[in-house]
Amino acid sequence: MDSTVVDVLTRFVACLPLVRKDDLPLLPTYWPRNERDSRAYLDTLARHVKQRMLAPNWTAIGGLFAVLGVPGDALDRFAAQVPAMSRRPYSLLLTNLTRDTVIVLDGPKLSVAALDWSSASYGDPLHGLASHLVRMRYPEDQWDEVIDAWVRGMRRTRPLAISGITRDLPHYIGFERIHAAYDDVIHAARSLGDSVEDGRLVEAAAHIGTALKDAADLLGMSEVPSEKEIADALFRWQAARFARKTDGLPDALFMWRRDPRVPERDDFSPVLVRRALAAEGLAPADLVFRGTAHLNTVVRVEGHPDPVVVRRETAAAPRREQGLLPEHAVLQLIEKSEAPIRAPRILALGFDDCGRHFAIHTYEGPEGRPPQHPVDGLLPAEADELVDELAALARVGHSSLSYEEPKEGFYRWLTERLAFFVDALPARTLEAAEQRGLPSGDVLRWALGRYEVAHRAPVILHGDLNPWNLVRAGRGGGLTIIDWEMGMIGDPLYDLVRHLHLTPTRTEMRMRMFDRWSSKLPPECVTGWEKDWRVYRWIEQIRSAYVDLDRMTTGAALDTPNVRRAVDAYEMTLSAATGSLGLRRRAVPKAPPALKAS
Structure with a gap:
């Protein structure tokens, strides 16, 4: 971005502290009473984002987060690890000053017209700088220029705002990267509307992939799914939402193809397979289990008495060590033998609408809660x-x-x-x-x-x-x-x-x-x-x-x-x-x- 524009934007931000608190709307009752406590402000931000952004969307989108491997508690974990911070006086700030929400007006002197004031807040001005750096997507080599310009502007209007900037700015940047990743995933998914069109899925998957890569370390994600895997997950989520809206199985969706190695069973018909695939896309986060090699989703299927597991290989982390026997063949042999071995039964094997291979097993965990494993040893x-x-x-x-x-x-x-x-x-x-x-x-x-x-x-x-x-x-x-x-x-x-x-x-x-x-x-x-x-x-x-x-x-x-x-x-x-x-x-x-x- 041009240096002149950077200077105009940072001078605009530096003027925000001149707006008096008395002229602003009342703050929520849970806002920090001590208006210099930066650490309390960060904790409040984490709770605010969780209550206002994640909680209202979690029922609809929490399962998608789990499928992508995105933890829902990253903000809480991040905030809990931040040490004591320098005290800075609160002020008016904008937390979404981006290329899409601001106009730089030409004229004798460049000026700024902020288009979106819904992101206005009252708190540590250093948070405003961090949000601007992350959301404006400045190239890394321009960050120092933006920070220096912000410091120059704040020295004129609120000198105490720059206290501890070297130590505390990285904390706010980390927070904003996590916040932006959550926001981008939700926004990209919601932007699809009711469409399952390939082009829109690919575009949304690219946005989500970029957001997750930018914040992977902070989110605690050791691997980010490929754009193809993200697009497939979005397709399953969208298709399941559409099926729920129509209260049925649309003719053009969930048209799976059987893998002949597992023939049709009397106790799990092709229609039940379609219903399982439809339920998979909207499974809640606590019934989605992402392991080292497989994604397992527990679903209930109308017309079948017990829960089942839709099982897929994850594309992000292929195992370096592979088994010598196909899993389905071993399970078939165990079931046929009627040996006293507690193991899943394989109900179906096939390829979904996207050509991705899947298996459906009986669910062997306890009813109504996640499976319990003897991680501390067997009794x-x-x-x-x-x-x-x-x-x-x-x-x-x-x-x-x-x-x-x-x-x-x-x-x-x-x-x-x-x-x-x-x-x-x-x-x-x-x-x-x-x-x-x-x-x-x-x-x-x-x-x-x-x-x-x-x-x-x-x-x-x-x-x-x-x-x-x-x-x-x-x-x-x-x-x-x-x-x-x-x-x-x-x-x-x-x-x-x-x-x-x-x-x-x-x-x-x-x-x-x-x-x-x-x-x-x-x-x-x-x-x-x-x-x-x-x-x-x-x-x-x-x-x-x-x-x-x-x-x-x-x-x-x-x-x-x-x-x-x-x-x-x-x-x-x-x-x-x-x-x-x-x-x-x-x-x-x-x-x-x-x-x-x-």
């Missing part, structure tokens, strides 16, 4: 249940699944898979690994190749029995195993050891589970387990050191609870991994920027 009865389910899984025949047993055995295959995973990591992750004393894939092959494990009969494995893949007191009672996308066929000992590695487990609980496991499984599945379980634990410690470091370095999925906890415990993970390999830890550098920002 004794739950541990027994899990072992019993693993024993039942070991007896499920898998000859119908496409599987070829590795010639060199499961353990050799697993170590080669880990070494290949390490070799394929991004260069910056490998650099961070080297700094911490973690070896290359070739060294891993050699180090882990020194061990041998006994042969045990291969069985179906879940592959990722972390606490978030276990549901307490679910729909069928007891402990339910969900998220089977990492399924494989291999050594039954591996599933139990991986669970013990990923779940807080006391020594006595570990021995209880091993004793029950070794007595419940067929003899050919437990041979030599006493010696071999430690080898699998070493592999999992080493794997976690690389997986968690990659997430810290790239920022992938850092806002999901299981990843957040793993990253917080990384020092212990790294020590265990280097100890397993007999290596010495190196001094750990400072945390990568992606981790700091979260």
